[in-house]
Structures are given as C-alpha cells and as structure tokens.
Amino acid sequence: MDLEKYFKIRINSIHPSKPIPFDIFININNKMVHYLRRGNAISVEKILNFESKSSNPFYVPVEQRPDYKSYVHNRISSGELSSIEKAVVLRECSIALVEELFESPDIGQALEESKQIITNFVELIDDEPTAMSHLISLSSHDFYTYNHSLDVSIYSIGLGSVAGYSRLDLKELGTGALFHDIGKRNVSTSIITKSGPLNDIEWAQMQKHPQFGLQILNDENVAESVKACCFEHHESFLGNGYPQQLEGEDIHPMARIVAITDTYDALTTKRTYNKPMSPRDAMLFMTHKLGKKYDPDLMEAMNEVMFRAYSSSTNY
Ligand SMILES: [Fe+2]
Numbered sequence: 051m052d053l054e055k056y057f058k059i060r061i062n063s064i065h066p067s068k069p070i071p072f073d074i075f076i077n078i079n080n081k082m083v084h085y086l087r088r089g090n091a092i093s094v095e096k097i098l099n100f101e102s103k104s105s106n107p108f109y110v111p112v113e114q115r116p117d118y119k120s121y122v123h124n125r126i127s128s129g130e131l132s133s134i135e136k137a138v139v140l141r142e143c144s145i146a147l148v149e150e151l152f153e154s155p156d157i158g159q160a161l162e163e164s165k166q167i168i169t170n171f172v173e174l175i176d177d178e179p180t181a182m183s184h185l186i187s188l189s190s191h192d193f194y195t196y197n198h199s200l201d202v203s204i205y206s207i208g209l210g211s212v213a214g215y216s217r218l219d220l221k222e223l224g225t226g227a228l229f230h231d232i233g234k235r236n237v238s239t240s241i242i243t244k245s246g247p248l249n250d251i252e253w254a255q256m257q258k259h260p261q262f263g264l265q266i267l268n269d270e271n272v273a274e275s276v277k278a279c280c281f282e283h284h285e286s287f288l289g290n291g292y293p294q295q296l297e298g299e300d301i302h303p304m305a306r307i308v309a310i311t312d313t314y315d316a317l318t319t320k321r322t323y324n325k326p327m328s329p330r331d332a333m334l335f336m337t338h339k340l341g342k343k344y345d346p347d348l349m350e351a352m353n354e355v356m357f358r359a360y361s362s363s364t365n366y
C-alpha cells in the first residue's frame with residue numbers, strides 16, 4: 051500500500067449531509083478502500099459511528115489536498131459555524147496536518163504548509179473572544195510532539211493576543227511556537243520516547259534540541275523571532291536555563307512566551323511517568339514554585355488568558 055499517496059484527515063472536519071469536493075478512503079487490512087466519492091455526502095450516523103473508532107482515520111489522495119484545504123477554509127469562514135464548532139474543525143484538521151508536518155523530511159514545505167493553519171488560528175483567536183476557551187478545552191491530554199507543538203502554538207497566540215501583539219507578530223509567534231521543538235528530530239527516538247527519567251548522557255542529548263532546531267531553521271527562510279522561539283525557549287528569566295544561560299530581557303520576548311506555554315502544556319499533559327495537573331494547579335505551580343523563571347508581565351498575561359477562558363467554567 052502506498053501510504054505517501056494519501057494524507058490523513060480527521061472526521062470532525064467533515065460537514066455531515068453536505069457533498070464534499072474530494073474522495074475519502076479508509077485503510078482496511080493495509081488496503082485503501084474507497085469510502086466516499088467526491089460529490090457525495092456522509093451521513094451523521096456514519097460520522098458518529100466513526101468517531102467511536104477514532105483509531106481508524108480517513109484518507110484523502112495527496113493530489114486533492116488543495117480541495118480539502120479550501121473546503122476547510124470555506125467551512126470556517128462561511129459563518130455557518132458557532133465559535134466552538136470552528137474551534138473543533140480547525141483543531142481537528144490541523145492536528146492531522148501537523149502530525150504529517152512533523153514526519154515530513156522537507157522543513158521548507160512544512161513551514162509553507164503551516165502558514166494557513168497559523169493564519170486560521172490567529173484570526174479565530176483574535177476575532178472571537180470565546181474561541182480560546184474552546185481551544186483550551188479541546189487541547190490534547192496525551193503527549194505527542196505534534197499535539198504538544200500545536201497546543202503550545204495555540205496557547206502562545208492566545209497569550210500574545212492578550213499581551214497586545216499585532217496579527218503579523220502573532221503569526222510569527224504561532225509559527226515559532228509550532229516549530230519550537232523541531233530540533234527533537236535530531237535526538238534519538240529511544241530518548242524521546244523513553245518512559246521514565248533520563249540519565250545524564252540522555253539528558254545532555256535532549257538538551258541539544260534547541261541548537262539542533264536552530265541549525266534546521268537556519269537553512270530556511272524564516273524570521274529571526276521564529277528561530278529565537280526555537281533556540282531560546284528553555285532559557286530562564288533567572289539566567290539558569292539552556293543553552294546560552296541568557297537572562298531576563300536578553301531572552302527574545304516571543305521565546306519568553308513559549309517558555310511559559312511549553313511548561314504549561316507539559317504540566318497539563320499526561321506522559322507515561324506523570325499525572326497531568328489541572329489547568330488551575332499548573333498555573334499555581336508555575337506562579338508560586340517556578341515563578342521567577344518567567345517574565346512576570348507575561349506570566350500575568352498567561353493568568354489572564356486562563357482566567358478569561360475559565361471564568362465561566364467550574365472546571366478550573
Ligand atoms: Fe523544548
């Protein structure tokens with residue numbers, strides 16, 4: 051089976067009962083089976099049935115990718131969706147794409163492909179005050195590099211928006227956050243997927259991912275701020291981070307944002323060796339136990355993001 055000829059999509063990005071402009075396949079026993087022809091519609095029952103078997107994704111032929119992308123974009127900008135529905139569609143279609151981006155050997159193409167995702171998130175978060183709370187509630191509790199990267203990107207856009215960033219800056223910040231851990235590609239998989247604490251040698255390898263990331267991005271046409279998010283996101287406001295031990299305002303402001311959202315996502319996500327904290331506990335832990343590691347003004351903005359998102363919810 052030629053998997054490279056197809057890309058995965060998530061079922062929630064499809065509108066039930068309306069004709070779709072691309073073909074859908076499913077993978078049955080390593081064979082791609084035509085599930086729905088373009089021009090046909092999928093029923094609500096079928097979607098519900100499929101949602102319960104989430105391990106079984108839909109596939110679309112690669113040559114129809116532009117049709118799928120404009121379909122999703124049209125759905126989001128059509129005005130027919132509520133802000134929660136928009137958040138669901140956008141996150142669903144992005145997670146499949148981001149998963150693919152992280153497996154792609156061509157970083158330039160991945161950066162190019164990510165532009166539409168980032169623009170959609172910036173517009174949604176900046177235009178719809180309630181979108182951020184929906185996006186936070188949809189964030190994944192399982193830790194995979196691509197889920198993590200997408201959620202860090204979403205939180206960073208939310209934080210940047212509260213901090214008054216322009217749309218152009220929010221796009222750079224969203225891109226930098228999406229690619230902040232790209233250097234982990236050059237760290238061995240056994241270290242990345244190890245379930246349990248790393249030994250000294252493994253930890254030294256792992257701590258090289260910001261440099262690896264910078265080397266990767268230096269070959270691409272990206273803004274300096276995008277590179278800074280990648281290279282400086284493990285620096286600490288106190289000067290005891292890595293790799294350069296930069297201090298306070300010597301750290302790029304966007305990297306200071308990613309330092310906050312990266313830790314928040316790690317604390318609230320389940321890994322094999324820890325239990326996830328609730329959003330509230332994670333924020334309290336970061337404020338009181340780790341507080342001095344972060345830019346105090348940006349930490350305040352992060353608290354504001356969480357307060358706005360959860361002020362109407364009892365789960366916080
Ligand atoms: Fe990192």
Ligand SMILES: [Fe+2]
Nearest residue numbers: 198230231312
């Ligand atoms: Fe990270």
